Amino acid sequence: MALEKYSRILLPAIEEELKRAIATLDHPNLKDLWEMQAYHMGWQGIENNTGSGGKRLRPLLVLLVNEASGGEWRHALPAAAAVELVHNFSLIHDDIQDNSPLRRGRITVWKRWGIPQAINTGDSMFTLAHLTMLRLAEFLPADITLQAVRLLQEACLELTKGQFLDLSFESREEITINEYWSMIEGKTAKLIATCTELGALICQAEHSIRNAYREFGRFLGLAFQVQDDYLGIWGEAERTGKSTASDLLSGKKSLPVLFGLTQKGMFAERWEKGSILPEEVPDLANQLAIEGGQDFTLQLVNEYILSAKLTLQAAKPQGEAGKALIELSEQLLDRKF
Amino acid sequence: MALEKYSRILLPAIEEELKRAIATLDHPNLKDLWEMQAYHMGWQGIENNTGSGGKRLRPLLVLLVNEASGGEWRHALPAAAAVELVHNFSLIHDDIQDNSPLRRGRITVWKRWGIPQAINTGDSMFTLAHLTMLRLAEFLPADITLQAVRLLQEACLELTKGQFLDLSFESREEITINEYWSMIEGKTAKLIATCTELGALICQAEHSIRNAYREFGRFLGLAFQVQDDYLGIWGEAERTGKSTASDLLSGKKSLPVLFGLTQKGMFAERWEKGSILPEEVPDLANQLAIEGGQDFTLQLVNEYILSAKLTLQAAKPQGEAGKALIELSEQLLDRKF
Numbered sequence A, B: 001m002a003l004e005k006y007s008r009i010l011l012p013a014i015e016e017e018l019k020r021a022i023a024t025l026d027h028p029n030l031k032d033l034w035e036m037q038a039y040h041m042g043w044q045g046i047e048n049n050t051g052s053g054g055k056r057l058r059p060l061l062v063l064l065v066n067e068a069s070g071g072e073w074r075h076a077l078p079a080a081a082a083v084e085l086v087h088n089f090s091l092i093h094d095d096i097q098d099n100s101p102l103r104r105g106r107i108t109v110w111k112r113w114g115i116p117q118a119i120n121t122g123d124s125m126f127t128l129a130h131l132t133m134l135r136l137a138e139f140l141p142a143d144i145t146l147q148a149v150r151l152l153q154e155a156c157l158e159l160t161k162g163q164f165l166d167l168s169f170e171s172r173e174e175i176t177i178n179e180y181w182s183m184i185e186g187k188t189a190k191l192i193a194t195c196t197e198l199g200a201l202i203c204q205a206e207h208s209i210r211n212a213y214r215e216f217g218r219f220l221g222l223a224f225q226v227q228d229d230y231l232g233i234w235g236e237a238e239r240t241g242k243s244t245a246s247d248l249l250s251g252k253k254s255l256p257v258l259f260g261l262t263q264k265g266m267f268a269e270r271w272e273k274g275s276i277l278p279e280e281v282p283d284l285a286n287q288l289a290i291e292g293g294q295d296f297t298l299q300l301v302n303e304y305i306l307s308a309k310l311t312l313q314a315a316k317p318q319g320e321a322g323k324a325l326i327e328l329s330e331q332l333l334d335r336k337f
Helices: A002-023 A028-040 A057-068 A073-097 A109-113 A115-138 A142-170 A177-202 A207-240 A255-263 A266-271 A278-290 A293-314 A319-333 B002-023 B028-040 B057-068 B073-097 B109-113 B115-138 B142-170 B177-202 B207-240 B255-263 B266-271 B278-290 B293-314 B319-333
Strands: none
Touching: A002 A028, A002 A057, A002 A073, A002 A115, A002 A319, A028 A073, A028 A109, A028 A115, A028 B142, A057 A073, A057 A177, A057 A319, A073 A109, A073 A115, A073 A142, A073 A177, A073 B115, A109 A115, A115 A142, A115 B073, A115 B115, A115 B142, A142 A177, A142 B028, A142 B115, A142 B142, A177 A207, A177 A255, A207 A255, A207 A278, A207 A293, A207 A319, A255 A266, A255 A278, A255 A293, A266 A278, A278 A293, A293 A319, B002 B028, B002 B057, B002 B073, B002 B115, B002 B319, B028 B073, B028 B109, B028 B115, B057 B073, B057 B177, B057 B319, B073 B109, B073 B115, B073 B142, B073 B177, B109 B115, B115 B142, B142 B177, B177 B207, B177 B255, B207 B255, B207 B278, B207 B293, B207 B319, B255 B266, B255 B278, B255 B293, B266 B278, B278 B293, B293 B319
8 A cells, every 4th residue: 555655656757767767868869878878768669568668666766765764766867767767777788798689578678779879878878877867965074975876886896896706607507596585686686785785875874774774675686586597497387387487498597406406316407408498498497396496485485575574674664755665675674485 | 106106006096996895706616707807908818918908097086186176086986997897888888789809918818718608708797897886885975976886877878879879880871970979079079078077076066167077088089989980091101111000901990981981082993892801991091181181180089188188187187197088198198180
C-alpha cells in the first residue's frame, strides 16, 4: 500500500528528472544523439510500451531510503536519475559486448544505429549521469555533493571491474567461486549498495544508519543475483515446463554451474564435453540438483535474503517511506521458487 | 629554454600521477584490465619506445597555466592526469569506432584484446579520470574541486557531441562548414580549453585571467586542428613528395574539402564521383588550391594563431612558467607549411 502510494508520486518524478538530463542534447544538430538515448530509455520508438524503459528500481531505492532516513526526496532526485543513467549506460555497452540484438523486447541501440554510435551514446549517457549528480549542489553543501560524486564514481569503477571479469570468464576454462563473487559484487551488488548509501548520505544520516543502508543494498543485490542464477536453471522449467531460457543451454557459467563443476561428477563430465542440447536440459538440471547444486544455491539465496532483511531492520527505516521500502524489498526478495 | 627546464620536471611527475591512477587496478584478479590500460598509455608491450604514450600536451598545459597564473603545479597534478586519462579513454573508443588497427605505430587495444574488452577498458579509464580529479580535494576547498569536476564533465559531454557529429559525417553526403566547426569545437577545442581553464581555476585566478586562458586553449585547439587539415592535403606532399597519407585518399571530409565542395567546381565534380586514386592526388590537391581551398584554410589558420597569441597575452602569463607556456604555444603554432 505504502509502496503503491509512493510509486505513484516518485516514478513520474524520476522519469521527469531523467528526461531533463537528456534534454541537454535536444538540439537540431544532435537529433540522433538525443534520439538514441531517448529510445534506449523507452521514450521513443514504435515498440514504446509499458516496461520498455525498465523498472527504475535503483532510483526508487535512492528516494525511498532518503525519505525513510529523514530526508526530502526531491533533494535526492539528481542522485536517483544519475544512478539510473549509469545503469543504462552500462546496458548500452553490455548489449554491444554480448552481441545482444534485443533488450526488453526491443531492438538494441547498437543493432539499430551501429556499434560506433552506440559506444558513443553510452559514453554520452555516462557523462550525463555525472553531470546530473552535480545538480545535488543546488540543495546540498559542496562537501556532501563531492562525497556523492565520489560514491558514484567508485561504483562505476567496480562496475567496470565486474564487467572485465564477466567478459573474461567467457573465454576461460576454470573459474573459481571466489572469482564469481568478485564479479557479481562489482557488476550487480555495488551499484545497488551505492543507491541505498546515497539515499542516506544525501540527508546526512548518521554513519551507522548509512552503513546499514549500504549493506542492505549490497545484500539485496547479491540475493537478487543468486536468485536469478537459481531461476536460470530451475525456475522457468518448473513453472512452465519450457527450458528454452535455461542458462544450461546458453552455457552461462552461473553459480550453480560453477558449484557443479567443483563436484567433478556426472554434471561436470557432461558440461565439459561442450554445448548442451535442448532435450538434455531437464535431465542435466536434475543431475545438478542431485549433486547438491540446487541446495547450495538455495541456501545462499536464503542467507542473503535474511542478511538483507536484518540490515534493513538495523537501518531503522522511518514513516510511510520506511514501510514502502520494506514492501519493495519483500517484493524483490520473495520471488517464488 | 624555460620549456625544456619545466618539461624535465613536469613530464615525469605527470607520468607518475598517471601510473598512480591506474595502479588502482593492479590486483591479481584484474591483471589484464590493468595491462590493457598500461599498454595503451605506452608503458607496456614490446614496442614500448619513446613517444608511444603520446606527448602529454594536455596535462602540460594544465600545469604550466597553473604555475603561470600564480599556482603551485603539484596541486594541479590530479587535474593534469585526469584530462590525459579522458583524452586516452576517447582514443581507445575512437580506435574501435574508426576500425583503426594502429595507434602511434602500435596495435590498438581492440585489435589486441577484442572489442568487448576494449569498450570496457575505455569505460574504466574514463572513471579513473574522474576519480583522479577528485583527488584535487586533498589541496583545494570542496567548492573549487566541484567546479573542476564539473568543467571536466562538461568537456566530456562536448567530446561525445563532437564524436557523434564526426561519426555521422561519414555516412552523410552534405555537411556544412558550420557543422564542421561544431564538430571540432567539441572534439578538439573544448578539452584543450578545459585544460587551460583548469590550470587557472585551481589556483583561483581572477575571472578575467581564467577566461583569457580558456579562450587561449580554445584558439590553440582550433588552430592546431585546422593546421592538421591543411597539412593533411598540402603538407606531406610538399615536404616529402609522397602523398600516401593524404586526406584526399582516405576521403576525409576535412575543412579544405568542405570548402572545395561549396565551390561546385572541378574539385567537387571529381570528389563526388567517389574514391580517389593515389596518382590523382597531386593534381587534385592543386585543383583545390586553384579553387581557393588553400588560401581559405591558411587564412583561418593564421587568424586562429593570432587569436591564440592575443588571448595568451591577455592572460598575462607570469614568471618562468609563463615563458615556458609561450614557448610551448609557439612550438605548437609555428609548424612549418
